[in-house]
Amino acid sequence: MxxxxxxxxxxxxxxxxxxxxxxxxxxxxVRKEEVPVQDSLGRITAEAVHAVLCSPLFNASAMDGIMVNAARTAGASEEHPLTLKRGKDFKVVDTGDPVREPYNAVIMAEDLLGVDEDTVQIIAAVSPWSHIRPIGEDIVAGEMLLPGHHRIRPVDIGVLLGGGICHVQVTAxxxxxxxxxxxxxxxxxQEPGEGxxxxxxxxxxxxxxxxxxxxxxxxxxxxxxxxxxxxxxxxxxxxxxxxxxxxxxxxxxxxxxxxxxxxxxxxxxxxxxxxxxxxxxxxxxxxxxxxxxxxxxxxxxxxxxxxxxxxxxxxxGAAPEDHPVEEAVVSRRLVSSLKHREYVRVKLGEVDGRLIASPLVRGAAAATSLVRADGVCVIGQNLEGYEAGEKVPVELWRSREEIRHTIVSIGSHDMIMDFLADLLPDLSPGVHLSSTHVGSMAGLMALKRGEAHIAPTHLLDEETGVYNTAYLRRIFPDREMALIKGVTRIQGLMVKKGNPADIRSIRDLLRCRYANRQRGAGTRVLLDHLLKKEGIRPEQIDGYELEAATHMAAAALVKESGVDAAMGIYAAAKAMDLDFIEVGEEEYDFAIERKNLALPFIRDFIRALQSEQFRARVREAGGYGTEGIGEIIRV
Amino acid sequence: MxxxxxxxxxxxxxxxxxxxxxxxxxxxxVRKEEVPVQDSLGRITAEAVHAVLCSPLFNASAMDGIMVNAARTAGASEEHPLTLKRGKDFKVVDTGDPVREPYNAVIMAEDLLGVDEDTVQIIAAVSPWSHIRPIGEDIVAGEMLLPGHHRIRPVDIGVLLGGGICHVQVTAxxxxxxxxxxxxxxxxxQEPGEGxxxxxxxxxxxxxxxxxxxxxxxxxxxxxxxxxxxxxxxxxxxxxxxxxxxxxxxxxxxxxxxxxxxxxxxxxxxxxxxxxxxxxxxxxxxxxxxxxxxxxxxxxxxxxxxxxxxxxxxxxGAAPEDHPVEEAVVSRRLVSSLKHREYVRVKLGEVDGRLIASPLVRGAAAATSLVRADGVCVIGQNLEGYEAGEKVPVELWRSREEIRHTIVSIGSHDMIMDFLADLLPDLSPGVHLSSTHVGSMAGLMALKRGEAHIAPTHLLDEETGVYNTAYLRRIFPDREMALIKGVTRIQGLMVKKGNPADIRSIRDLLRCRYANRQRGAGTRVLLDHLLKKEGIRPEQIDGYELEAATHMAAAALVKESGVDAAMGIYAAAKAMDLDFIEVGEEEYDFAIERKNLALPFIRDFIRALQSEQFRARVREAGGYGTEGIGEIIRV
The missing domain is CATH 3.40.980.10 (MoaB/Mog-like domain)
Incomplete structure (x- = not known):
């Protein structure tokens, strides 16, 4: 070696x-450079900036009205209005106009009784400097406007220009x-070649x-x-x-x-x-x-x-800018080693008033986990991790406000979750859908622990032949639950185009290479059920231990790798241009606590499900039925 | 009219x-345009973006090590190590290398016993797909990478490029x-002319x-x-x-x-x-x-x-992005009208674990209040305001983290506060000084209400002739207080260059136009004291009602306006190129609760006071003494 x-x-x-x-x-x-103030947005001041000019630059009227000499207004009252003549006693001013001697006070237009073009009456005396902004009231020449190490914002640009500054020293x-x-x-x-x-x-x-x-x-x-x-x-x-x-x-x-x-x-x-x-x-x-x-x-x-x-x-020279940190309840046990400080990417959601952090996959190669993450939980080198339910500090990568308006979905994977995540902000600005794919059972468990608003699920009750409701009753015996009707979808075996391995039934999996789904996925449950019916043990299937996290990932293995077949939905097979052997139709619905049906963003979610835009996308994908979509079934 | x-x-x-x-x-x-992904930072997606390629693009080794066929490793154990030959049984792989048939598993370098260049031994069998990242594990071609209305971040750019996307549709x-x-x-x-x-x-x-x-x-x-x-x-x-x-x-x-x-x-x-x-x-x-x-x-x-x-x-197409809102205790009564929704700019500070909001000047012309503000308190049209001490929602304009590391100073104005605000982030990165100028007395009151960490003050006890300590004892009878020694400074009358009005003493103010400071300012207290000594009533002073908020603003009125004299510090007169008639020396110190002396940023503040950089600036400004600066006086 x-x-x-x-x-x-x-x-x-x-x-x-x-x-x-x-x-x-x-x-x-550190290198410095001088830039025009107008081009300085976001730059960092290299040193303190001092005003060159005062603002206002002169004693200025703070109101629309007239300027007078205060002494001339003495004695005016409601009983004895005082008459003032234009030119002799007053001059008309607009806000910002200079006030010069002999004038030393301004009377607001609203306080004037008009007599004619050149005559007004007043009913109260005014004191000197009334409604006058004295020179330098806001900015005094020589005064510090910004310290060094300051990131220049739009309001700073306004104040710098107002203070007579046109160029500013910033760090290069x-x-x-x-x-x-x-x-x-x-x-x-460039088109990637082999490897x-x-x-x-x-x-x-x-x-x-x-x-x-x-x-x-x-x-x-x-x-x-x-x-x-x-x-x-x-x-x-x-x-x-x-x-x-x-x-x-x-x-x-x-x-x-x-x-x-x-x-x-x-x-x-x-x-x-x-x-x-x-x-x-x-x-x-x-x-x-x-x-x-x-x-x-x-x-x-x-x-x-x-x-x-x-x-x-x-x-x-920028001040260190860290992500804000908030305490969140960690949904699953997080084990870490004393050998290192670990950064665990998490999804965040506010469920029942608690900020919940659900860990994402931890692999260093999972670039999409960076995109999907709402924050990161940093486990110090001195810690061996956190227990489920423990409060832990989390660095927020999205604003608290955005998290507050995010529907948290944890459960089974279907491509319609992507359609909905894309549609929702369009139909209801400010509302987001965050979905984590862990499989139907794990989703219901997360819902039970209060980590999610909804749990997409497709679980067949073998006794009754009814989807989802039986599981809900069993898992939530004491809670008022509901199902939001989702879609029906066709499950089957995805095989290479032209079906070269000639796969026609579950039995044929014995003589080919298969790709499975992760534990707890409804699709894996379905496979196990079908294998049992046929009397086949999992060990007999080559590739049972190869786990894909989504329908699309399973389809990709069939398409591009040495895998011959995988169980999945019709839409995934179609998207990947694979052949498809239908196994059956199933119901993909959303489990929810009944009280949460009233949340505004859940109403938005149901509206999105029922929207014409969503139905059109689902039609285009193929293999879905939308009868009764968005209806509420009390469980 | x-x-x-x-x-x-x-x-x-x-x-x-x-x-x-x-x-x-x-x-x-809404117009759309296509931009190269590399130039898309901060742009908003015009529609959902779907992957073109899988990532990884092939079954790839997740480790540095060797690739083998899993079946070939059966039976290896610590007692019976299995010997593998390069070429025949294994090939060396680095992380990311493709794994192709007949190989279907990777063994980490750390788990190998090296024998010679071409021979290794293993002590455990491996299962198929071990340490292999299957094709599409992270990204599946066709899968949605980003929804519409999404602001593109650096991590998104990485994932888009990894998913085979080079151009992206964004809103124009x-x-x-x-x-x-x-x-x-x-x-x-342009040089501003008259008006x-x-x-x-x-x-x-x-x-x-x-x-x-x-x-x-x-x-x-x-x-x-x-x-x-x-x-x-x-x-x-x-x-x-x-x-x-x-x-x-x-x-x-x-x-x-x-x-x-x-x-x-x-x-x-x-x-x-x-x-x-x-x-x-x-x-x-x-x-x-x-x-x-x-x-x-x-x-x-x-x-x-x-x-x-x-x-x-x-x-x-950007999602509405609002400032985060937090609850803060409002330090002063805030009265607003039912005629409008009012936006009151506030300074924010965390004092004794409470977030405190101190209202800034409310004038629409006060551009610097926008720069100085840490947030805004929005008073709804249906509200007549808030009582002092009430909890109110405040929009944060600075990060909570930055506010947490900000020293809140409320009290008397001196230019050294600007020097310190500029120096501190340089000497102690991440630490900021926020100072509000309300005068010495109002500052001590704010300190008493727990709104500030420090209160700069210069208040002469007429009986003892000692600055500051007597006031502290009187105002804080039950609390353990301290003074951080600041500077001595020269107070006097600032007059126009060449002293054209020939002002020599306080009595001369009777025959000139004066500009005063706001109520509660130590400098105004000093004037009142001197007037009393001379037997002069405030009404006898022309301009007693004209209030400047700082020494510099007072100096500007003398320099640029029809004002002949104002009381102020030597440094302000010098900065504005005015003549100066000395009245006396005073002590400008920082009142603080003794327990707060241990706060890390207060130590930073004292270090800044004692730094050579600060002394140099003070020397340059002139009129200051720095003997004993930074020393602690227990009161």
Whole structure:
């Protein structure tokens, strides 16, 4: 076997950050630049900004009305109105007009009794400076308008311009070089060949760099070759303020990054006690920060936020901006190791007034879990995890407001959940649908624990032949429940186009390669039921242990992999252009506590189910029936 | 008098929004455009986005190690290690490498016993699909990756690229025409002449338009002339998706906007029950939204957020994004009228675990109050206000985290507070200083009510001649208090350069125009004390009722206005290039509850006071002494 870079030691996260920060601070120099105030939105002030002019610039009328000399109004009363003449006693002013001697007070238009074009009467005396905004009332020349390290907002731009400032000193945007490496990598847009992988990380890094106020400089992909990586790093360091190398930071046979960085500069840290994200490299080359990030997208993202962002903040001068943290009830037991700090992505929902965090899949390769996550639960290195039902701090990735208006669905998977998630914000602005696919049974359990508003379910009661209701009665003996009628859908065996393995019945699964669904999925329950009927044991099925999480994932295995058949819905087979052997029709409904039917967003959900837009999508997908959709069945 | 556009009627806010929204929805058409995924950060999806490719694209190794056929590993155990030969039994794989037949499982490098280059031993059998990421595990071709109305984030870009998508349909950025009007207005950068006002609103509007995803198109300033405004609106409507006219929406003699909009289209609303911001115009011209905004910056901002932003969201498809709302204790009584919904800007601080909201000045012209505000307390039209100490909902304009790390100072004004606000985030990243200037006495009262961490104060005890301590003992008889020593500073009379009015003593104020400070300000207390000593009554002083809120504002009145003298500190006179007649030296210290001295950010504050950077700034300003600065005096 070749030699691998096995880690001897991983550094705790905070220790690694502190050590690196101290080293970097010695060499990073913050560049400043002057920009027009109008172009400064979102930039960070490099120093305090002081007003050049006062505002108002002169004693100004605060009202529409007339300006007078206060002394001239003495003695006016309701009994003895005082008559004032234009030119002699007053001048008409609009709001903002200058008030000059001999005038020293303003009377509002509303307080005037009009006599003719040039004459008014007043019924009260006014004191000097009435309704006058004295010079410098809002801004005084020389006064500090903004401190340093301040992110410029639209209101700041207004005040700077009002204070006579047209140019402002801000920190220069740091240039961040991004070097994608890997012989198997291809740029987005190129057709992937056998074994090739699309470089999606560079695009994510570039966007993160922009988001945090930098300018990304993405290099062409460099193949796994020591000399080529060396040359690329050298070039990127010369051109930029800091550099990211992705990946080659791990312990694979072709991971050259750490060797290159040792050759060119100093590697301070290789390996941090963080999961995902362990194989991170923190180095300095030519007085510039160079960070090696791992290849798995979740690891890469967590490491960017943890290690790259703080370095960027040194350059931009931005205050560290963390996600808000709230306490949430964790829905499942979360076990973690004392070997690392772990970042568990979670879905969040507000159910019965409690903020509930449901952990997502934890794999470092599951990029979609980053998209689907509403937040992250950080389990400290000193903790072995949390018990189900425990209150835990969660970093919010979406606003609390958005979470509050999110329907939480946990249960069986069907493509109509995607249609609904897309339709809902359109039909009911501000309302979102978050769905987690764990299978029908697990969904009902989550509903029981108060983690979800609805649980999509398709569970056949073998005795009665009726879907869903029997299970609901059994699982919720003491609660008033309901089913929102969903769709009927056709289940069957998805097989390769043309059915080359000639599969016609469940028995034929004995002589082919199968792909199964995860435990607790209604579709797996259906398979087990059918196998039992045929007297077949699970061990007899080749591929029973291969689990796909959704109908579409199962269909993809049939289409693209060595798998011959998988159980799934007609719509998935159609979407993947597979042949389909019908097994039966089933009912896919939404279990809900009856009291929650009155929630505004549940009404929105039912309205969406019954909308013409939804029916059209379902028709297009095929294999669905929508009779009685949205009707409520009390259970 | 000329005819004015007096409002007969103002519409409640929600009614106005709803009516306008309904009308606008009929005519607004959302444009879509296709952009490269790499350039899509922050854009809003125009429709659901579906994956084109699976990820992984093939069955891929999830680990560094070797790939084997699972059947070949049967029988391996610790007692009977199984020897595997490279080429015959296994192939070396790195993470992400494809696994093809006859291989169907991966064994991690860590689980291998190396024998030689081509031979390994294993001590456990593996099952098929071990450590293999099956095709489509993360993304299945055809599956929905993002719904419509979704704001694209860096992680979304990664997933889109990974799903084989290079271009994405997003909503086009709406073009928003901005027309500044007013004969007295000049563009920023031009030297203001007599009575001229800098157009600072257009820059703020342009930044707001950008912030909410639009493209601003700012016209040159149009003078107050019906025909010219008419032509400008016509042109802007032709060129843009929507138009803002600023201002001329009020009831002044030269407010033409409403007449122009009536001529060109339909005015749906003129005047809304909102404060600040009443004179807003909601109109439609050529099927395009045209909104007239008032000229005062605070009114303009509140109306933009209330009326313009929702229209922009119709174009961009963005979900309505509101500021988070939290409950805060309001520090002072807030009276509002049933005539309108009122937006009161507040400073926020967390003191003794409570979130405290202190109202800022309420004037519509106070643009700096927008910059200084941490949030806004919205008083509904059905409410007459809130009592001091009541819990009220507050929209947060800064993050809860930032507020938590903010030192709240309420009390006397001195320029050193600006120096400290600027220095602190530099010396202690993440720590902020928020100071409100209400005068020494009011500051101590705020401290007593638990609204502030520190209260800067300079109050002379007439009997003992000692500053501050006597007041603290009197006001806090039961609490353990302390003073953090601040600076000594010279107070005196600020007079015009060259002292043309020949002012030498307090008595001379009888024959000149004076500018005073607000009630409760230590400087006003000092004046009253000196007047009393001289036997002068306040009514004898011309300008006693003219109140400046800070030393600098008082200095500005002397410098630029018809005012001859004002009491203030040497540093302000110097900054404004005024002459200065010394009256005496006083002590400007920070009152604090003793228990709060242990708070980390108070330690940071004291460190900042004692820093060389701070001393240097104070030296440069002049008129200050820093002996004993930062020392703690137990009271």
């Amino acid at each position: 070749e030699k691998r870079n096995l880690y001897l030691h991983t550094t705790p996260v905070d220790e690694a950050k502190e050590l690196y920060n101290k080293e970097i601070k010695k060499c990073v120099s 945007r740091p240039r961040v070089g991004i070097i994608p490496t890997g012989t198997e990598m291809i740029p987005p847009g 090739q992988i699309i470089d999606s990380n560079s695009g994510m890094f570039a966007a993160l760099v922009q988001q945090y106020g930098g300018v990304p400089d993405v290099s062409p992909i460099v193949e796994d070759d020591y000399e080529k990586i060396l040359a690329a790093v050298r070039r990127a360091v010369a051109d930029n303020d800091m550099v990211i190398v992705n990946a080659g930071s791990s312990a694979g046979t072709e991971d050259y990054t750490v060797h290159v960085l040792r050759k060119l500069g100093t590697v301070l840290i290789h390996g941090v006690a963080i999961k995902p994200g362990k194989p991170v490299i923190l180095a300095v080359v030519d007085n510039k920060p160079v960070i090696g990030l791992p290849g798995y997208p979740v690891s890469a993202y967590i490491d960017f936020e943890t290690f790259v962002k703080p370095v960027m903040e040194l350059f931009t | 000329e005819k004015r556009n007096l409002y007969l009627h103002t519409t409640p806010v929600d009614e106005a929004k709803e009516l306008y929204n309904k009308e606008i929805k009929k005519c607004v058409s 950025r709406p073009r928003v025409g901005i027309i500044p009007t007013g004969t007295e207005m000049i563009p920023p950068g 001229q006002i800098i157009d600072s609103n257009s820059g703020m509007f342009a930044a707001l338009v950008q912030q909410y995803g639009g493209v601003p198109d700012v016209s040159p300033i149009v003078e107050d002339d019906y025909e010219k405004i008419l032509a400008a609106v016509r042109r802007a409507v032709a060129d843009n998706d929507m138009v803002i006219v600023n201002a001329g929406s009020s009831a002044g003699t030269e407010d033409y906007t409403v007449h122009v909009l009536r001529k060109l289209g339909t005015v749906l609303i003129h005047g809304v029950a909102i404060k600040p911001g009443k004179p807003v115009i909601l109109a439609v011209v050529d099927n395009k939204p045209v909104i007239g905004l008032p000229g005062y910056p605070v009114s303009a901002y509140i109306d933009f957020e209330t009326f313009v932003k929702p229209v922009m969201e119709l174009f961009t």
